[in-house]
Amino acid sequence: MTSLFAKELRLSKRHEEIVSQRIKFLQQRKSKLGDQNKEKASQTQAAEAAFKRNLSLLKDIEAAEKSLQIRSHPLPPPEVVSLETLYWASVEEYIPKWEQFLLGRAPHPIGVENQDEAENTIRNKAQQ
Missing domain, CATH: 1.20.5 (Single alpha-helices involved in coiled-coils or other helix-helix interfaces)
Incomplete structure (x- = not known):
């Protein structure tokens, strides 16, 4: 035990x-x-x-x-931006006319008689 x-x-x-x-x-x-x-x-x-x-x-x-x-x-000054915009608008407006001239299908788009008118148009757009 x-x-x-x-x-x-x-x-x-x-x-x-x-x-x-x-x-x-x-x-x-x-x-x-x-x-x-x-x-x-x-x-x-x-x-x-x-x-x-x-x-x-x-x-x-x-x-x-x-x-x-x-x-x-x-950024360019606002005047430059405005002129640039007007320039490109003018270019786009005249592209079809110049395109036909450059392809030989139409006469010079700004003839002697139209040159003054074109310059006036450009001046008017720049003044606006």
Whole structure:
């Protein structure tokens, strides 16, 4: 009976050791999981900060690019734009006449008698 009692006592101590080790391992695992969650949250914050920084840098680069484009190709004064528009309107108006002349199917579109009239038309459009 003593041997059974001693055996029971040894088994009980061994059981306590195993339970104690189990609790220690569970605590280590819980601690490690908590550390991993903290690391993941930290990495997520770092990624969000990097994304915001990159977005800000991209906007700055686009603004600088736009500024450089404006400096390198400034818009002409409104008078020049107006004259340019009138010029291209005149060109489009006379294309069919010149096309026939260049193909050899019609006489010169602005003859000596029509030249004054054409110049007056151009002057009138420029004054408008």
